[in-house]
């Protein structure tokens with residue numbers, strides 16, 4: 001331990017009395033090394049770094065090789081390894097591979113006799129899966145993971161721990177987000193005072209942008225489980241499908257003034273969680289409570305943390321059949337934290353609380369082994385039965401106009417353990433005949449409840465809960481809705497999914513599940529990658545796959561043009577945005593250069609031997625513009641909203657292969673804007689760009705041909721008074737502009753006019769409810785719903801859409817449509833009767849948002865401002881609106 005750390009540790013003990021014991025009365029085997037022996041610090045004396053965590057785990061493996069396994073399951077974006085640490089009896093560890101085979105067999109009741117199932121239930125250990133630190137600044141959980149591993153291996157003469165080793169296997173994921181933890185530790189040490197400073201505003205506690213919560217691309221990985229956009233999440237879900245654990249706990253931290261949270265969860269609870277799982281929340285809740293009561297630790301249950309969204313680290317495993325739970329410890333965000341009640345919370349306190357809950361959970365699981373293993377089996381068995389009886393017996397994913405999106409949806413489901421089949425022949429669904437190539441997923445399968453969550457247009461919240469939220473919002477109390485209320489993937493992918501009440505039997509092949517580690521690669525390699533030789537060139541109908549292919553082609557030096565209007569050629573009609581790759585512009589080896597790019601992205605290339613169209617514009621028309629690979633400046637760092645900045649960067653770099661230069665907002669003024677074609681402003685309020693000089697520079701660059709893309713709050717900022725980059729306004733509740741244009745020197749008006757107008761009759765009775773309504777208020781909040789947007793299909797921004805798409809809407813931004821002399825409203829929210837596609841939107845919000853602007857195009861000189869009312873890259877699972885965004889970036893500079 002360094003001198004500085006020793007001083008810290010000493011100061012802590014002085015501040016908070018003797019450190020809390022891990023497990024009072026425990027005796028430990030000296031052959032198992034302590035953390036202090038290996039790393040030089042005891043629990044709570046130091047925030048263990050990401051590099052130190054595997055060092056200690058390796059030391060444990062070395063000391064107890066017959067009871068442990070340490071495996072790497074994935075790598076982060078920053079190339080840090082992710083680990084699973086497995087603990088079991090020597091007998092079980094010796095036959096681990098066979099046990100995993102049996103665990104997987106139990107997960108598919110369709111191919112298991114009841115006698116075999118009963119035998120497996122009697123024999124198999126219960127698998128308890130403890131996941132730590134998905135949010136990198138929730139630091140105590142990873143140190144607790146090391147304490148759990150030590151305690152389980154080193155405890156002597158403890159009947160409970162002997163039961164854990166006898167009847168269970170414990171799998172510890174010690175650090176789900178090492179990139180975020182590294183970021184936290186770096187800034188914490190950088191800001192550390194000479195002796196521990198518990199003041200919450202001290203630099204060591206007060207994280208700079210973007211904070212340690214998220215991963216490299218600034219995703220909240222506790223929302224990514226069904227989206228599967230991040231390698232960390234993909235690795236974790238693959239590991240869970242490799243093991244099928246029965247109990248999964250995700251250990252977090254919350255604000256430092258809290259106590260400790262464990263389940264049962266708060267309302268709303270996802271309707272596809274069956275009663276047996278709900279009962280087991282209570283089993284673990286009571287056991288944890290008993291232990292916390294004994295140790296005198298405060299806790300709360302059934303508040304705040306809900307179980308509705310299926311993409312949390314606890315809920316996604318629930319839909320695989322596990323008992324999934326979240327635990328939350330108040331965070332010291334460093335070594336000590338002065339609470340508002342005057343107490344000092346230490347880092348060690350947090351570790352001990354998490355350790356206590358985690359160890360109690362392993363004991364509870366072991367003591368209820370047979371019940372929990374049987375419940376898992378019953379979950380998967382009843383899911384099949386329920387699906388077979390359901391009115392939604394089968395889903396059919398129709399490839400439609402952008403087959404790459406249907407494929408992406410099918411692959412995402414397969415990666416989550418859902419059995420998806422690709423039909424080798426046409427399917428009849430009702431009166432429709434769907435050609436071969438559609439994807440079929442039956443509800444009568446063990447993951448049917450996850451499938452329903454992801455593909456049904458609506459997942460309902462409990463009526464009483466919704467009613468209570470309605471009451472609360474009327475009183476302007478904050479709602480109790482923890483996350484978004486809609487996530488239906490067919491809607492946000494804009495992929496047609498049909499349902500059938502009867503079983504579909506069709507010749508088909510199963511999309512490989514990820515158990516074999518590769519992700520459906522058989523599907524992505526087309527039978528023939530070659531393109532036919534042509535005289536004129538290839539037409540690429542626009543869509544998600546084409547956008548990615550064209551971006552890559554442009555970077556490879558292939559010249560690509562795009563049709564800004566529709567045309568018909570050789571009997572086929574092409575919508576706005578079809579790309580054209582000419583032989584004459586690219587040389588005779590074009591087919592060989594283009595083919596692998598087309599195949600890689602699963603795009604379509606229509607060979608053409610004549611440029612003479614049947615209808616519409618000619619290929620040589622001035623409406624066919626030359627595209628260029630855009631040079632993109634992405635605003636980065638404060639005051640951008642970190643998640644929006646991260647999603648944007650991920651969609652550009654990883655989804656569509658567009659390189660970006662991320663420039664800190666504070667440095668944009670010193671940046672030569674002529675190095676860029678496009679400036680993307682993620683959601684945020686850009687005070688550093690609000691000075692007259694900075695705005696003049698932006699305007700001049702715009703007039704010279706630049707494209708500015710603004711997202712969500714950045715659009716609101718751009719529409720603000722004094723900024724005026726966007727020539728429309730956001731609205732207040734009731735429709736008044738948020739920024740009113742009024743002559744200088746005049747006070748507020750309007751309200752006195754209406755109140756003074758009743759002169760001829762008796763004054764109306766006092767209306768209490770009306771009298772307490774706020775005078776000036778942002779619009780009604782929407783807690784994350786999916787709504788319909790109607791597109792102007794004549795505009796290039798709409799390329800690849802079919803006239804309407806569904807977008808995620810969250811919050812209180814409403815943009816008055818732009819006037820025709822200023823620009824065009826390319827995307828407009830549907831009328832109020834058709835607006836809401838899924839989720840919860842209050843009537844007041846619906847009525848005001850209907851027919852307001854979603855996507856605004858405003859020309860400025862030779863350039864343009866393109867403004868999104870909402871974030872089109874939401875959690876990177878809104879495929880359809882991501883195409884709108886990529887159109888803005890990729891096509892903006894060409895027009």
Ligand SMILES: [Zn+2]
Nearest residue numbers: 135138252253
């Ligand atoms: Zn958390």
